Amino acid sequence: MQLIRGLCALPAFPDGCVVTLGNFDGVHLGHQAVLRQAADQARELKLPLVVLIFEPLPREFFAPHAPVARLTRLRERAAFIAELGVVDVLLVHPFNAAFAQLTAEAFVERVLVDALHARRIVIGDDFRFGRGRQGDFALLEQLGQRFDFSVQAAATWALDGERVSSTRIRSHLTERDVAGAARLLGRPFTLCGRVIHGDKRGRQLGFPTANVALHRRLSPLRGVFAVTTTLPDGTVVSGVANVGTRPTVDGQDARLEVHLFDFDRDIYGQMVRVAFCHPLRDEQKFSSLEALIEQITRDASAARAWHAEHTTF
Known part of the structure; x- marks a missing residue:
């Protein structure tokens, strides 16, 4: 093409x-x-x-x-x-x-x-x-x-008796219904972008993340999800991701942060495609960094459990 x-x-x-x-x-x-x-x-x-x-x-x-x-x-x-x-x-x-x-x-x-x-x-x-x-x-x-x-x-x-439309898909994503969106798309919903340097806060919390530039004024979904990330060489890595403003650390702009399981390669500057497989929770503000770390630990465990039960690649 x-x-x-x-x-x-x-x-x-x-x-x-x-x-x-x-x-x-x-x-x-x-x-x-x-x-x-x-x-x-x-x-x-x-x-x-x-x-x-x-x-x-x-x-x-x-x-x-x-x-x-x-x-x-x-x-x-x-x-x-x-x-x-x-x-x-x-x-x-x-x-x-x-x-x-x-x-x-x-x-x-x-x-x-x-x-x-x-x-x-x-x-x-x-x-x-x-x-x-x-x-x-x-x-x-x-x-x-x-x-x-x-x-x-x-x-x-x-x-399901209703016209497939972009508006209908956005409605599903607003409710974090990624399965419903995937049925209308014919594939999992994805966000694509280049991995950029962040503030290294995830690494400090014990969960290093790939920060993906969204280049969007408005994200169609927010929250924490089990995801897969496809690298330029075709490698697919399971993980957990947060899309949102990170209210616990007073974030302002919407970000996509992906913690890749059992992965230690340098992928800065690479274009990746993140597929949203399963919702875990909405984004929320925690009273302390300790409470945030405990929740991230639970999120990662839940995402690993979901991936273990579902063959996504």
């Missing part, structure tokens, strides 16, 4: 392409179904499949003071989309003030027609686009007749 940032770097599509577009935050089962449906259309037409996403998310642009708890950063979205093995080009278009002012017709003509030469577009029937969200499925069909492309409605993916 080729990752392209902006229209200027696009390769030529002399015969056109199949396009699907959206936020794809989480790349959950519903998104995966849309991508595979679009891939089927691309194979039928013998054309490349282009997936168009936006950065930042439109909601983040329009409401910067009310950030959404992203399920995936751009790097993670790209990785999960690539892992499906059905997408030829992932186009990341900047969502800025100029782009937000494009009318629905201008967006279709400039981006989908002039830049991408779309022959077929696969979208959900509730998709909205253009300034003021004025564009919809019906308008896209009308414009398709003018610009010679066809439009196909993406199938809705439901589980």
Whole structure:
């Protein structure tokens, strides 16, 4: 899969392409179904499949003071989309003030027609686009007749009688229901980031941790969990992790701190993927460091016991 940032770097599509577009935050089962449906259309037409996403998310642009708890950063979205093995080009278009002012017709003509030469577009029937969200499925069909492309409605993916959505997954994560989130994602929920130097407080408490940079304004979950951590070389290590602000030591920013079991390698600077397997407790403030150490000891024992009973890798 080729990752392209902006229209200027696009390769030529002399015969056109199949396009699907959206936020794809989480790349959950519903998104995966849309991508595979679009891939089927691309194979039928013998054309490349282009997936168009936006950065930042439109909601983040329009409401910067009310950030959404992203399920995936751009790097993670790209990785999960690539892992499906059905997408030829992932186009990341900047969502800025100029782009937000494009009318629905201008967006279709400039981006989908002039830049991408779309022959077929696969979208959900509730998709909205253009300034003021004025564009919809019906308008896209009308414009398709003018610009010679066809439009196909993406199938809705439901589980337990309810549509799979990023909002539904966030709701599960808010309740620390990582199993429920995993069912909708089709895989465990993960946070990815680079291991950075922290304040070494975990080591002082007897539980050294890998501090993972989140690069998020808002984390979709908080608390203590049994986890697995995948290293760049494919090694998977079980452990216990805390996501939160560490109130006992008056922390301010949200952090992901992972204590890796029976592990002593230097992994500073490496990109890791932390999978949340089982919730242990909510984050809480303790009256003393001694009480915190006692609880961390219990957390580590509980996580080891969970891992011993579950084959996660």
